[in-house]
Amino acid sequence: MTRSWTVEDTGRALRRPTAADDKYSRGVLGVRTGSDAYPGAAVLGVEAAWRAGVGMVRYVGPARPTGLVLARRPETVAADGRVQAWLMGSGTDASTRARGETEALRGILHDTDPVIVDAGALDLAADGTAPRILTPHAREHARLRSALGLATAGPDRVVAARETADATGAVVLLKGAVTVVASPDGSAFEVVAGTAWLATAGTGDVLAGVIGALVAGAVAGGRVTDAASLASLAAAAAWLHGHAGRLASAERGGGPITALDVADELPRAVAEALDAV
Template structure:
């Protein structure tokens, strides 16, 4: 995709082009399989929210690989989810995992998924696994908030420089751009305005999300939406690495619009946002009246 000079606000017309509609020859595998290593003993709900959002975004299959209690809760909510290992087209890693308390087995599993080189969403408790950066861009989208990005930047700089969440909040565009370049990944920096930056210089924004979206679990839902979009568009990502930016912006736009439906001007819960995703996608795919002829 073309690289804008400044920040480009993503819109519904652009997002529509990144929603893959299945055809008569598709099956659950060709539609995309999303692998998930999310959730933990302390935060099993993150796995439920991510799986729910991914399923409602239109992925062909979700493979959830996580702790027993989280698996049970996922299956109670979404019995079609597969809980055994197998081929996937993309990964969602880290939601609901605490990097400070995860065990070696979980860390090895996260690293093994990253080593596959597939399109991957890296969230929360897996962010430290990309902190070393890379000499070449990787097919990874990280989804930090300000505090998480500060921790990543400080980890990259060692003890020579300390960046605070407040500094990132004061200039999120600069820090998202810098992190994308230094880490070799696409950055989706969450905030009142979502900013997406790539190592190659693509810079996108998604604005106008309801402030009610600042609630526990909303980031887990975003991860599921984005993971599903990566899985369904894995071929496009292979052909054009900057497709990650478009897909990240599309996920943020779907997330924001689903929150608007769920809120209707009042409070919402994260699961409400996931449940509203199909309505948003239907609206994005609908042909405007003036274009039907």
């Protein structure tokens, strides 16, 4: 069964903080993204996680992206430590990844904290045992399916995403004008992008940060128990990302937007989703 994801669904997947909360109870997200070649991905993902309402971000990465992350978001903790979820892979290249980093990523993927696996870490995701959300675009999805020994995907993106979810045991968020979120149990959601202006560099890094924030917050609140929960959070993040893009474009007369424009509108998107339920 496939259904369209709504603002009300998104609102129900979110949690409004209370006076009893602190930064830890709102979720701590660990982030291993960015590289010397692509440092901006780290900045965008961290920015989006903060804007989506996470309690703390721990960033672990090379010196250049670390400096840029701290310059943009000085509240970020640039040290390893306890987290409720991980985001990895954005702005990295598997072909140039150091052996030590590969082993560190594999360790996270075989631990118990949920992991959002993006871009340059997707090659490691298939044999992970941690709860995972994989976030490929079409070309990355084709490479992943080839590595899994799956046939070339047909025109039905829902069917393809479900097959990949079943083969990996992970939630698959297949990005596109209509984003498909498929769970290993066979359920699937479709999330329509807020605007075609979202097809620009860096917006995928923003989406990954939003997913990470929502998952970390849900784990901290004791609300993530299975793949179905992760699928709902991934779909909610995709809706927030799309709506933030729509808001950003509207603020600019309906014209082009950048990835940071999308991140800037996330607080308003979150507030509107919460107010819808």
